[in-house]
Amino acid sequence: MAIDTRVVARAAHLARLQVDDNESAELCGRLNDILAMVDQLQQADVDGVAPLAHPLEVHQPLREDRVREPDVRDKVLPNAPASEDGCFLVPRVID
DSSP: OOOOOOHHHHHHHHHHHHOHHHHHHHHHHHHHHHHHHHHHHHOOOOOOOOOSSSSOOOOOOOOOOOOOSSSOOOGGGGGSSOTTTTTEHHHHOOO
C-alpha cells in the first residue's frame, strides 16, 4: 500500500495536526520508506526461530526473602490513639 498526500492529509486531520503541502510530500516519502522496511522484515524467514521476550540473556538477581526488622507492633500499639484486637483504628476516609 503506497501512501499519498491524501492519506497523509486524512491522518493529519484525525490527529488534529496542521500539515502543509511541502510537509505532506516529505511525510509521504518517509512513511513509504517505513512501509518498505516493514515489507522487507515481513519477508524474513523465521521458521524454527523461537520467540524471545528479550533479545539479550538477562537474568534478574533475586535476594533471599527474609525478615530484616523485628515486629514492633506490640510496642507501638499502646501509643496509638485507638486500637482494637491488635489493629490500629483510623478515621473513616471513604463514605
